Amino acid sequence: MMKKKILIISLIILIMISLGSLFFFFSNKNKEENKSINEILKEDGYSQSEVSLILNKVSKDNYDDVLKLGYDKSLIDIISSSDYKENKFNDYIKYYLKNKDANIKNIIVIVNSGYDLSNYPASSLLASLVLEKYYINDNVARYLDYGNSHNVDSKKIISLVNSKADLGFYNESLDSNLNDNNLVLVNKFYHLKEDYTPTDLVTLGGQYNRGVNNKMRKEAAEALMKMVDAAKLDNIILYNASAFRSYDYQVNLYNRYIKRDGKEAADKYSARPGYSEHQTGLCSDLNNISDSFDGTDEAIWLKNNAYKYGFILRFPKGKEDITGYKYEPWHYRYVGLDAAKIIHDDDITLEEYYAYYIEKL
Numbered sequence: 001m002m003k004k005k006i007l008i009i010s011l012i013i014l015i016m017i018s019l020g021s022l023f024f025f026f027s028n029k030n031k032e033e034n035k036s037i038n039e040i041l042k043e044d045g046y047s048q049s050e051v052s053l054i055l056n057k058v059s060k061d062n063y064d065d066v067l068k069l070g071y072d073k074s075l076i077d078i079i080s081s082s083d084y085k086e087n088k089f090n091d092y093i094k095y096y097l098k099n100k101d102a103n104i105k106n107i108i109v110i111v112n113s114g115y116d117l118s119n120y121p122a123s124s125l126l127a128s129l130v131l132e133k134y135y136i137n138d139n140v141a142r143y144l145d146y147g148n149s150h151n152v153d154s155k156k157i158i159s160l161v162n163s164k165a166d167l168g169f170y171n172e173s174l175d176s177n178l179n180d181n182n183l184v185l186v187n188k189f190y191h192l193k194e195d196y197t198p199t200d201l202v203t204l205g206g207q208y209n210r211g212v213n214n215k216m217r218k219e220a221a222e223a224l225m226k227m228v229d230a231a232k233l234d235n236i237i238l239y240n241a242s243a244f245r246s247y248d249y250q251v252n253l254y255n256r257y258i259k260r261d262g263k264e265a266a267d268k269y270s271a272r273p274g275y276s277e278h279q280t281g282l283c284s285d286l287n288n289i290s291d292s293f294d295g296t297d298e299a300i301w302l303k304n305n306a307y308k309y310g311f312i313l314r315f316p317k318g319k320e321d322i323t324g325y326k327y328e329p330w331h332y333r334y335v336g337l338d339a340a341k342i343i344h345d346d347d348i349t350l351e352e353y354y355a356y357y358i359e360k361l
């Protein structure tokens, strides 16, 4: 009986000793590994604090990459950046090896953007472009082309390229997509067919109109009337001066302007047939079609309030190079509430909205 007890106890002790030594063996082995990396890094020339930083900031799976680099101060710059993300370590190193002379900050920003830009140099221009809200990766080559040949900031580059203005007005002829409904884009690139007339035109009457071209698509007309009513409460009197215009009407108008001012001048203020937004039935020239409308109480009210009714100032001041038209304080375009708010709040044009929210998807 006694013998059996001793046997069991010694067996338990034996098992405990084996488990203990097994644990000791493995934990020691781990320490050995760490120790050797530590030592190699030091032999490579890293200081003790740099070694600690590496062991702290780089996951074990990537130690091979670190060792392959040998001593490299840029590695320390990368991992000590406040924007460094451990899970992007491989991408930083891969991109860095292709761009050894680049600013580390640019490398971090470009990799963090998540776009595949590995084939583009890590320039300051690219780093500032990817931080822009309306950056579209498919346009990156054109952004860089434009930015490298013009002295403009990255926001402007993105506006111009997204709106296709870098291609030159009328240099590309695309069909407007009628399925975009209220957001259909008609400009110096997108045009409507000769025979297109909206099927839901209604007539603006009474206090809402003083013009000959008094038709608008139903939803836009209702929004316009609502806006006119709201303005009246603020003692602002608004009315339509010119809304829907047919293709044929635009043919006559445009030819008349060419006769008067020549083609180049006419193109700055008048659309070519098919390229006029007035053919959509979604816009209205309000009150006074004249530069003198600018700065009036009515123009100021519209600028501040039209978006609340789904309308946008279509050809703003300072955006002539994007829209292709000179500033028209009277021309308002219906796009619906959601788009109008974004366009107003972000101070962008329909061209830029369309590129980012419609065309990109």
Ligand SMILES: [Zn+2]
Binding pocket: 278, 283, 284, 285, 331
């Ligand atoms: Zn107009």
